[in-house]
Amino acid sequence: xxxxxxxxxxxxxxxxxxxxxxxxxxxxxxxxxxxxxxxxxxxxxxxxxxxxxxxxxxxxxxxxxxxxxxxxxxxxxxxxxxxxxxxxxxxxxxxxxxxxxxxxxxxxxxxxxx
Numbered sequence: 001x002x003x004x005x006x007x008x009x010x011x012x013x014x015x016x017x018x019x020x021x022x023x024x025x026x027x028x029x030x031x032x033x034x035x036x037x038x039x040x041x042x043x044x045x046x047x048x049x050x051x052x053x054x055x056x057x058x059x060x061x062x063x064x065x066x067x068x069x070x071x072x073x074x075x076x077x078x079x080x081x082x083x084x085x086x087x088x089x090x091x092x093x094x095x096x097x098x099x100x101x102x103x104x105x106x107x108x109x110x111x112x113x114x
Contacts, residue, residue: 002082006038006047009091013098015113028098031109035101036094045069045078047090049097059085059093 003026010016010028020040021027028036036049048068051059056075059065064084068076079085085093102110 003038003040005087006036006094009094010036010098013095015102016098030098030102031105031113033101033105035097045080046082046084048076048078049094050074050076050100051093051097052100055093055096 006028007018007026011018013030015030017029019027019029021037024040026038026040027034034050036047038047039045045066045068048071050071053075056067056072056077059077060067062084064080066078066080068078105113
């Protein structure tokens with residue numbers, strides 16, 4: 001799994017935008033709120049994304065999955081390597097991350113997205 005897989009996966013969700021922030025992080029957003037990010041340069045974490053409190057507790061028990069630095073209090077996890085989570089499961093988790101953020105958007109913002 002590389003940048004192309006993550007871009008393809010996240011880009012398949014409705015109304016997703018991607019931007020580069022903080023110099024070298026590819027950030028995926030819906031309604032201006034981020035749900036996943038991935039460093040474009042080598043870093044300690046390969047990918048970070050939002051998850052439910054239940055998923056956060058379960059995922060951080062796995063090897064290669066850690067609480068995301070600076071974002072863990074908002075239930076974000078970070079993958080230390082590309083193979084920490086199988087591709088099919090990762091796609092499901094990214095879809096859930098998108099859903100969590102979309103659901104928290106103000107009604108007016110959701111309506112503006114269509």
